[in-house]
Amino acid sequence: MGAFYSCDPLPSFCASVPVGACFGISQWLDAPPPGIQRYTPAQAAGKLAKTFVLTAIEIGMVPEQKVHTDDPAGTAAYRRTWVGIPVWLWVNNPTPTSWGPESRTATLGGVTVTATAKVQSLTWNSGDGQNVTCGAGTPFNAVAYANTAAVDSPTCGLRYQHTSKGGTFTVSATTNWVVEWSGGGQTGNIQMPTTSTSTTLRVGELQSVNVVAPAGDTNH
Structure with a gap:
């Protein structure tokens, strides 16, 4: 050249x-x-892409992590839900490095390139075989949904259909990134390493008892 x-x-x-x-x-x-x-424009873009430090998302979830009223004293905060109850999932406090876009411009090897890191997709694994691909999701509004029946998230969520031995599942969130670049009269995309984080969730079963009323009894 x-x-x-x-x-x-x-x-x-x-x-x-x-x-x-x-x-x-x-x-x-x-x-x-x-x-x-x-450098060729692609080589310069590759060098610039390596300077990005991308991080995993901060998990937003309902049920939230807390100590419950029926827990023994001294119990550490944890997440708990029940079979069939909606679980809400979202990206909490998104930043340019955890959700994008994050942009940089540099001249490398005689070529000036601009690169922008963006999230392509976010996949949640429930730990029981479910995989849900979403965007940033919708944060749960505790005030708006106070004293109402449980509802599914409008954008990202799931329900457990069974519990497990021990009742605990690992929920993971894996983010897929791409860097879009331009420079030297050319453009292109670079796939970046995924970022991932996880939390644990206890899933229990609510037991119900059916009572058969005695003949002639109308109080049940």
């Missing part, structure tokens, strides 16, 4: 030579001079 190169003397050198002798001279070269590295 040919380009113009100029050699500019250091200021310390300029102080010891006649005025006018320190102006840089540009010259076209078909190949870079020794010690100079040139």
